[in-house]
Amino acid sequence: METLKQICMSVVIELGMSRAQLPLTLKNEVEIMEERIMSEWTGIFSNSESRPVKIDWSGGEWTFSPQASRVNRYRRNSGWSTPQPLPPSKIIAGSTNDLGFPGGRLFLLFGRKVWIDDYKISVRERKAIFFGTYSSPMLATRRQFTATLSLSCDQDEDDDGGGCDHMMMVVVKQSEVNGEDDEVVSALYSRK
Numbered sequence: 001m002e003t004l005k006q007i008c009m010s011v012v013i014e015l016g017m018s019r020a021q022l023p024l025t026l027k028n029e030v031e032i033m034e035e036r037i038m039s040e041w042t043g044i045f046s047n048s049e050s051r052p053v054k055i056d057w058s059g060g061e062w063t064f065s066p067q068a069s070r071v072n073r074y075r076r077n078s079g080w081s082t083p084q085p086l087p088p089s090k091i092i093a094g095s096t097n098d099l100g101f102p103g104g105r106l107f108l109l110f111g112r113k114v115w116i117d118d119y120k121i122s123v124r125e126r127k128a129i130f131f132g133t134y135s136s137p138m139l140a141t142r143r144q145f146t147a148t149l150s151l152s153c154d155q156d157e158d159d160d161g162g163g164c165d166h167m168m169m170v171v172v173k174q175s176e177v178n179g180e181d182d183e184v185v186s187a188l189y190s191r192k
Helices: 004-014 024-039 099-106
Strands: 045-046 050-058 061-066 074-076 080-081 089-092 097-099 114-122 127-133 143-153 164-174 184-192
Touching: 004 024, 004 114, 024 050, 024 143, 061 099, 089 097, 089 099, 097 099, 099 114
Parallel strands: none
Antiparallel strands: 045 050, 045 184, 050 061, 061 089, 074 080, 097 114, 114 127, 127 143, 143 164, 164 184
C-alpha cells in the first residue's frame, strides 16, 4: 500500500502541478519520482502483431506515437506507396482525451473510437492504469474500459529502471453483447 506522501507525489506529477509551493524535501522527491517514471516508461516498445509505439512522458502528459512498421512500403494498385503515419495520441490527466480510431488501435480495441478520461500511476508497482470509454458504429452508447500497462524488470537492475525491457498491456472492457460481462485482451511489448 502506498503512503500518503507517495500518493501526493503521484497527484502532483500526474496533474503537472507547480512545484513552487512544495517543501524542498518533497520537491526533490517529486523530481526523483518523475525521473524514474521517465526512465522506466519512455522508449519504443513493439510486439509481433502491431506497429512499434514510442512512449513519451513529460509533466503529467503521455504521448503515444506509432512508429513506422518493419515493412515501410506496400503495393497499391498502380505502384509502391508509403503508408500514412498515424498521429500521436496525447493523454492529459483529469480531462477527456479523444483519441479516436488510432486510440482504439493503441488500446487493443481495433475498429473502435477511444476516449481516455483519467489515469493513475503506481511507481512502486510499475503500473499505469488508464480509464476510458469506447464506441463503435454498432454500439448505441459508449462502453467503459480500463487498460493497465505493467512493466517487467530484470531482478538485477530492479532499482534504476534500466532492466525494464517488457511491458504488458491488459485491457478489460464491457462486453458489446450484453454490456455486463467483461472481456479481456492483452499484448506483450518489448523495448527496442
